[in-house]
Amino acid sequence: xxxxxxxxxxxxxxxxxxxxxxxxxxxxxxxxxxxxxxxxxxxxxxxxxxxxxxxxxxxxxxxxxxxxxxxxxxxxxxxxxxxxxxxxxxxxxxxxxxxxxxxxxxxxxxxxxxxxxxxxxxxxxxxxxxxxxxxxxxxxxxxxxxxxxxxxxxxxxxxxxxxxxx
Numbered sequence: 001x002x003x004x005x006x007x008x009x010x011x012x013x014x015x016x017x018x019x020x021x022x023x024x025x026x027x028x029x030x031x032x033x034x035x036x037x038x039x040x041x042x043x044x045x046x047x048x049x050x051x052x053x054x055x056x057x058x059x060x061x062x063x064x065x066x067x068x069x070x071x072x073x074x075x076x077x078x079x080x081x082x083x084x085x086x087x088x089x090x091x092x093x094x095x096x097x098x099x100x101x102x103x104x105x106x107x108x109x110x111x112x113x114x115x116x117x118x119x120x121x122x123x124x125x126x127x128x129x130x131x132x133x134x135x136x137x138x139x140x141x142x143x144x145x146x147x148x149x150x151x152x153x154x155x156x157x158x159x160x161x162x163x164x165x166x
Contacts, residue, residue: 038166039084041077046070047164048088048095055139058096058162059111068112069098070163072142078121081142081163082149091144094154096162099140101153105129108140120151127153 036048053061055069062069072078085091099117101108108117108127123145130137132155139156142149154160 036088036090039080041080044071044077045166046081046084047166048085048090049162049164050090052159052161053096054159055096055100055156055162058160059098062098062162062164065164067164067166069096070165071098071110071112072121073119075119075121078119078142078149082144085149086144090161094141094143094160096139096141096160097151098165099151100138100156101127102138102156105136105138121149123150123152126151129153 036050039046047067049058049061051061059069070081072081085093085095098111099108100111102111103109106127106129108120109115110117121142127137127140130153135155135157137153137155139154140151141154141160142151
């Protein structure tokens with residue numbers, strides 16, 4: 001039942017995404033899929049996207065490319081992704097990943113699978129569900145906080161870089 005509800009929420013969010021920030025152009029689907037060489041970690045390949053987008057459009061972009069927003073399932077993966085970002089010269093940037101609690105507040109899942117997060121790397125005090133102009137933080141990004149790329153919840157309509165996974 002949870003997966004059905006989650007799927008319906010994802011569909012509703014995805015269908016609403018084109019109406020968010022209509023004054024900003026959508027990220028080109030011809031965007032730099034390989035602008036930065038991919039990182040291979042086990043069977044996963046991560047692709048940094050340097051076109052900034054809100055979380056919904058980032059998810060749409062990755063799906064269109066046959067990928068998904070990144071899932072990070074261990075400290076080792078988080079560390080390798082962090083090194084990949086730093087080595088790409090993008091250490092000061094924020095990156096959307098594929099986790100959110102859009103289906104049920106406080107229950108973070110990987111949106112591509114509906115699976116709960118088993119590994120997390122939250123910044124101290126996060127997630128905190130702050131509100132900005134009436135929008136609550138539900139989407140997860142990672143950023144370089146003291147060289148360890150911690151996670152934070154943020155409102156989904158902010159434009160950040162993102163990481164796709166294949």
